[in-house]
Amino acid sequence: MNKDLRAHTIRFLEAGTRYDGRKPLEYREISVEYGTVKNAEGSCRVKIGDTEVITGVKLVVDKPYPDTPDKGSLMVGAEFLPIANPDFETGPPGIAAVELARVVDRGIRESGAIDVHKLCITAGEKAWTVIIDICTVNDSGNLLDASALSAIAALQNAKFPEYTNGQIHYGKLTDVPLPLRDLPIEVTVFKIGKSYLVDPTIDEEKIYDARLTVAISRGGKICALQKGGDGPLFEQDIISMVEIAMEKQNELREKLEGEHE
Amino acid sequence: MKRIDGRKADEMREMSAKAGIIPRADGSGYFQIGKTVAYAAVYGPRNLYPKFLQDPQKGILRVNYNMMPFSSKGERVRPGGNRRSKELSLVIEKALLPVVNLNEFPNAVVDVFIEFPQTDAGTRCAGICAAAIALADAGVSMRDLVGAVSTGKAGDSIILDLNYEEDSAENGADIPVAMTGRKNEITLLQMDGKLSLEELQEAIQLAQKGIAQIIAVQRKALQEKYHE
Numbered sequence: 179m180n181k182d183l184r185a186h187t188i189r190f191l192e193a194g195t196r197y198d199g200r201k202p203l204e205y206r207e208i209s210v211e212y213g214t215v216k217n218a219e220g221s222c223r224v225k226i227g228d229t230e231v232i233t234g235v236k237l238v239v240d241k242p243y244p245d246t247p248d249k250g251s252l253m254v255g256a257e258f259l260p261i262a263n264p265d266f267e268t269g270p271p272g273i274a275a276v277e278l279a280r281v282v283d284r285g286i287r288e289s290g291a292i293d294v295h296k297l298c299i300t301a302g303e304k305a306w307t308v309i310i311d312i313c314t315v316n317d318s319g320n321l322l323d324a325s326a327l328s329a330i331a332a333l334q335n336a337k338f339p340e341y342t343n344g345q346i347h348y349g350k351l352t353d354v355p356l357p358l359r360d361l362p363i364e365v366t367v368f369k370i371g372k373s374y375l376v377d378p379t380i381d382e383e384k385i386y387d388a389r390l391t392v393a394i395s396r397g398g399k400i401c402a403l404q405k406g407g408d409g410p411l412f413e414q415d416i417i418s419m420v421e422i423a424m425e426k427q428n429e430l431r432e433k434l435e436g437e438h439e
Numbered sequence: 440m441k442r443i444d445g446r447k448a449d450e451m452r453e454m455s456a457k458a459g460i461i462p463r464a465d466g467s468g469y470f471q472i473g474k475t476v477a478y479a480a481v482y483g484p485r486n487l488y489p490k491f492l493q494d495p496q497k498g499i500l501r502v503n504y505n506m507m508p509f510s511s512k513g514e515r516v517r518p519g520g521n522r523r524s525k526e527l528s529l530v531i532e533k534a535l536l537p538v539v540n541l542n543e544f545p546n547a548v549v550d551v552f553i554e555f556p557q558t559d560a561g562t563r564c565a566g567i568c569a570a571a572i573a574l575a576d577a578g579v580s581m582r583d584l585v586g587a588v589s590t591g592k593a594g595d596s597i598i599l600d601l602n603y604e605e606d607s608a609e610n611g612a613d614i615p616v617a618m619t620g621r622k623n624e625i626t627l628l629q630m631d632g633k634l635s636l637e638e639l640q641e642a643i644q645l646a647q648k649g650i651a652q653i654i655a656v657q658r659k660a661l662q663e664k665y666h667e
Contacts, residue, residue: 234509
């Protein structure tokens with residue numbers, strides 16, 4: 179059904195342009211608004227073009243896992259809310275939402291972004307769990323990069339609630355931020371035909387061959403990867419796509435507080 | 440009488456509204472009252488599946504109410520809905536139904552999805568207000584707008600547009616009301632608490648005053664989008 183769309187898109191890409199006039203490696207306008215939700219411990223709204231997500235952080239106190247008694251934990255969830263896309267349905271998260279949440283989770287976890295030792299209150303008994311919930315408002319393509327960026331911004335925005343006598347006082351936030359050591363950025367590079375592109379539109383997402391999401395730490399290290407799509411990639415593709423991600427991550431990073439030079 | 444947040448008994452919280460905030464949707468609405476924020480998106484009229492749900496006489500209106508996991512004042516809300524969100528989806532659907540001309544799209548469905556990033560009492564009413572804007576924005580055939588607000592009782596006074604503290608106060612009463620804009624037809628009425636008949640009448644009359652203000656805000660939001 180999308181054969182013609184694919185043929186046209188490839189012809190455009192080979193000529194170095196796209197339907198909306200962007201170059202293949204050009205993002206739409208990116209914006210980050212901090213503190214969007216007053217009832218969350220941390221929150222933000224991220225827009226990439228018309229794509230919009232609202233992400234919130236809630237903090238709860240749990241018993242640490244038995245194998246990591248002196249560490250807190252992290253949980254990432256993504257809700258593909260039906261307001262955002264005519265194809266999204268109510269009900270439990272589908273496979274796309276689950277994959278997205280896990281890829282965002284891995285970037286944060288593997289970069290060591292959160293110092294989970296500092297989330298411990300009493301070893302073996304009590305530790306903070308950081309819960310990040312990503313909610314889609316409008317899906318005009320590239321939910322992945324928007325969601326990953328929003329998760330980091332929401333973490334930056336979060337403050338611990340007051341905690342006394344084993345009780346959390348939600349709504350009374352301290353001025354203590356989360357113990358953040360790194361701010362990983364995720365860039366997804368797509369391959370259509372022989373061309374690479376970033377920040378796809380809905381149409382481009384329908385016809386790509388393969389994609390590679392690269393999570394990159396502040397120091398420029400790769401900290402998570404996810405290959406997606408139905409088509410294969412060669413080693414040379416991977417090298418080129420990681421190089422593109424390394425270069426493009428600066429554009430996303432500079433939208434974060436304290437990260438612009 | 441002075442209220443917790445300094446308002447007069449018949450004073451609403453500050454409101455704002457927008458139409459067309461979700462580009463992918465066929466119609467969308469944003470309605471904020473105090474710290475409660477509602478987003479509504481309309482998809483349709485579109486084909487309804489499974490097919491046995493289709494009605495050749497008229498279309499179907501389907502509403503889904505959902506709070507985002509971080510939207511609540513206290514603990515995280517587990518995603519995926521619960522008995523409360525099911526009931527609210529139902530009563531919101533019934534609040535909107537009388538104004539939508541369903542006979543104009545037989546066999547089809549109009550989906551209304553309502554999401555709350557932030558809540559502070561009055562979500563079902565804010566959801567109705569946002570949904571009415573979204574339906575109008577989608578160009579779904581309607582004969583009127585619907586507005587909604589909760590009234591209630593605090594001490595001996597009947598008050599308009601409860602906030603969270605007033606809503607959760609003991610010995611109070613909470614009365615969400617929805618009405619059509621032109622004829623003041625009541626399309627949603629719920630109540631919990633203790634109330635005399637006289638107090639109920641006073642509450643409905645107070646709601647009518649509030650809803651008139653809401654309809655004006657909804658109309659302005661739609662005009663702002665379509666006058667450009």
